[in-house]
Amino acid sequence: MRQLRGILAPYLLSLPSWVYLLIFFLIPLGSMLGMALAVGNPLTGYTMSDNFSIFGQALSSFGDSFIRSFWYGTASTIITLAMAYPVAYWIAFYGGRHKSTFLFLIMLPFFVSFVIRVLAWEFILSDNSFVLGPLKEMGILPEKFRILSTQWAVIGGLVYNSFAYYVLPLYVVLEKIDRRLVRAANDLYASPVTAFLKIILPLSAPGVFAGFLLVFVTNVGDFVNAALLGGPGTYMIGNIIQDAFFLNQNYPMAAALSSMLMLMLMLAILLYSKTFGTDTIQEYAA
Amino acid sequence: MTPPSSNRHDVRLENVIKQFGGLTVVDNISLTVKGGEFFSLLGPSGCGKSTTLSMIGGFENPTSGAIYLDGEDVSRQQPYKRDVNTVFQSYALFPHLDIFENVAFGLRRKGLPKAEIESRVKEMLDLVDLTKFTRRKPGQISGGQAQRVALARALVNRPKLLLLDEPLGALDLKLRKQMQIELKRIQSEIGITFLFVTHDQEEAMAMSDRLAVMNNGKIEQVGTPAEVYDHPATEFVASFLGASNLIPGTIVQRKADTVQVKLEDGALVTLPAAALQPGTGNDVKIGVRPEKFHVLAPAENAEPGWNMIEAKAGVSVYLGVSRQYMMESKTGRPLSVYAQNSGRSEDLAHGETVRLAWNPAHTFAVKAN
Numbered sequence: 001m002r003q004l005r006g007i008l009a010p011y012l013l014s015l016p017s018w019v020y021l022l023i024f025f026l027i028p029l030g031s032m033l034g035m036a037l038a039v040g041n042p043l044t045g046y047t048m049s050d051n052f053s054i055f056g057q058a059l060s061s062f063g064d065s066f067i068r069s070f071w072y073g074t075a076s077t078i079i080t081l082a083m084a085y086p087v088a089y090w091i092a093f094y095g096g097r098h099k100s101t102f103l104f105l106i107m108l109p110f111f112v113s114f115v116i117r118v119l120a121w122e123f124i125l126s127d128n129s130f131v132l133g134p135l136k137e138m139g140i141l142p143e144k145f146r147i148l149s150t151q152w153a154v155i156g157g158l159v160y161n162s163f164a165y166y167v168l169p170l171y172v173v174l175e176k177i178d179r180r181l182v183r184a185a186n187d188l189y190a191s192p193v194t195a196f197l198k199i200i201l202p203l204s205a206p207g208v209f210a211g212f213l214l215v216f217v218t219n220v221g222d223f224v225n226a227a228l229l230g231g232p233g234t235y236m237i238g239n240i241i242q243d244a245f246f247l248n249q250n251y252p253m254a255a256a257l258s259s260m261l262m263l264m265l266m267l268a269i270l271l272y273s274k275t276f277g278t279d280t281i282q283e284y285a286a
Numbered sequence: 287m288t289p290p291s292s293n294r295h296d297v298r299l300e301n302v303i304k305q306f307g308g309l310t311v312v313d314n315i316s317l318t319v320k321g322g323e324f325f326s327l328l329g330p331s332g333c334g335k336s337t338t339l340s341m342i343g344g345f346e347n348p349t350s351g352a353i354y355l356d357g358e359d360v361s362r363q364q365p366y367k368r369d370v371n372t373v374f375q376s377y378a379l380f381p382h383l384d385i386f387e388n389v390a391f392g393l394r395r396k397g398l399p400k401a402e403i404e405s406r407v408k409e410m411l412d413l414v415d416l417t418k419f420t421r422r423k424p425g426q427i428s429g430g431q432a433q434r435v436a437l438a439r440a441l442v443n444r445p446k447l448l449l450l451d452e453p454l455g456a457l458d459l460k461l462r463k464q465m466q467i468e469l470k471r472i473q474s475e476i477g478i479t480f481l482f483v484t485h486d487q488e489e490a491m492a493m494s495d496r497l498a499v500m501n502n503g504k505i506e507q508v509g510t511p512a513e514v515y516d517h518p519a520t521e522f523v524a525s526f527l528g529a530s531n532l533i534p535g536t537i538v539q540r541k542a543d544t545v546q547v548k549l550e551d552g553a554l555v556t557l558p559a560a561a562l563q564p565g566t567g568n569d570v571k572i573g574v575r576p577e578k579f580h581v582l583a584p585a586e587n588a589e590p591g592w593n594m595i596e597a598k599a600g601v602s603v604y605l606g607v608s609r610q611y612m613m614e615s616k617t618g619r620p621l622s623v624y625a626q627n628s629g630r631s632e633d634l635a636h637g638e639t640v641r642l643a644w645n646p647a648h649t650f651a652v653k654a655n
Contacts, residue, residue: 178376178378180374180376180378181378181380181381183345183365183374183378184372184374184378184379184380185380185391186344186345186364186365186366187343187344187345187365187366187370187371187372187374187440188366188371188391188392188395188439188440188443189366189367189392189395189396189443190366190391190395191364191366194366194395198391199380202382203381203382
């Protein structure tokens with residue numbers, strides 16, 4: 001009996017986590033997949049079916065939105081990385097006593113509601129805003145020039161909103177890097193640039209990797225930026241799902257699209273980890 | 287100005303001063319380290335020895351003065367262009383690279399052919415006895431092994447000069463003793479000039495051909511370990527390197543080869559004139575190392591010509607090879623005396639009066655502060 005308890009103990013101890021996962025993850029996931037295959041409408045209720053053709057239908061109708069989402073997600077994540085890395089590097093290496101102040105300043109805009117922040121950008125970028133208006137009057141920009149409703153407005157919004165989420169993981173890894181390693185690299189004939197490429201960059205790879213996943217996954221599924229800053233030509237898959245759910249109340253289609261987005265993201269992450277796993281990155285550094 | 291000529295692989299510091307925001311850390315140092323020498327900078331923490339090393343390595347620029355490597359002024363040369371490599375106190379091994387790549391790092395930066403890198407790294411790993419660990423990461427080896435990797439990583443580049451910044455500080459005592467011998471062996475095998483920084487006087491004495499004792503940013507004395515130990519030039523050197531008994535006195539007679547000093551307790555002692563630094567005034571402190579004293583009975587006479595004072599034995603500590611006595615002179619000045627455990631004498635009782643005798647040649651003198 002005592003022996004049996006010894007064997008069961010780890011399982012019993014992890015039971016609360018399993019229950020949690022079951023209630024908040026597995027059941028919703030299962031019901032979402034079930035909903036994708038269901039037929040019916042909100043008024044008469046739903047019955048299960050084997051309507052697998054809904055996935056093909058989703059892909060043929062909204063394939064371009066999928067592609068657009070992945071393109072916006074990739075572009076915005078790369079731009080965010082390019083912008084966040086120098087900032088995180090600067091705070092970690094030159095922030096001195098004020099490191100936490102700088103990090104706080106980066107987090108500060110996030111105390112304002114997400115939607116308000118995006119609306120502010122809509123205001124700033126609008127065709128005759130206080131930014132574009134004077135530039136057009138002075139003839140620096142052509143009268144027809146616009147940012148709002150273009151894909152760059154959406155990508156810009158995504159970059160703006162994910163900036164802090166990329167700075168933080170980068171800061172964490174950069175902060176941990178022993179400065180004396182740079183000195184050692186300099187001692188071993190590495191110029192400051194080489195020392196960065198061979199030592200700092202590979203050692204910060206885990207942060208680049210983690211931040212990329214965090215930002216990419218969030219941005220691919222985003223719909224607020226596209227809805228507020230984009231136009232008819234910038235519909236992301238998030239917008240399609242939102243419309244299917246709230247506007248058309250086509251729950252099976254919304255569920256099918258969500259499941260497919262999830263699957264695609266998982267495949268993308270898998271591929272990404274295989275190619276750019278931190279071990280691989282560090283091996284290249286040699 | 288053309289730098290004066292010098293031998294190959296010499297390092298010369300000329301009036302080097304380093305200030306950090308008004309604080310003078312290195313105060314006008316001039317020093318020559320000869321090619322192939324094992325030279326130590328010895329001093330307490332904060333004496334400027336590590337800053338001196340940093341300047342030679344190129345990590346700090348001197349505020350004024352110049353550093354010559356092989357007669358070439360390198361004072362403002364970037365560290366990555368300087369033919370000097372460093373073994374850092376923290377080792378600073380690159381955690382994402384395996385041992386082989388750590389050692390190969392400098393050679394790869396120099397753009398050497400792959401085959402040559404391969405053979406030189408292997409040869410070096412062989413020299414430090416680490417061939418079995420080539421594919422391990424720095425996190426997977428012990429402190430002693432990491433220390434040897436750091437050494438190999440620097441030496442593989444065949445620098446003109448190797449700087450070692452307290453490289454044994456993080457090792458335990460036994461490993462440290464082993465590495466001291468190992469470092470000596472490697473240095474004599476490859477013949478590169480070693481500049482070794484340490485605060486451990488025993489380590490500096492055991493390893494160096496010559497050493498410089500530093501204090502408050504200045505060099506107090508340069509010499510072989512024996513010279514510096516037997517004839518310390520200043521009170522600081524006398525007390526930093528081993529134990530010393532310093533007794534104030536006044537010079538009463540100066541002859542061509544000897545000097546007579548009247549000590550504070552009235553005893554007259556003789557010392558070689560050479561023991562006196564040139565320009566020393568009449569107020570001096572004479573010094574005797576604790577092991578140089580011979581303990582005599584109260585009425586016993588010393589060998590002719592020897593110096594002698596009276597003292598009272600205090601507490602003693604048994605150390606195996608010797609017994610260390612705390613004694614007191616007639617004026618109450620504490621004296622340290624080591625009696626060899628040679629089995630020839632009996633232990634002294636607490637409070638016993640004795641005579642301490644020593645050979646005048648074993649006397650040194652420093653300026654009274």
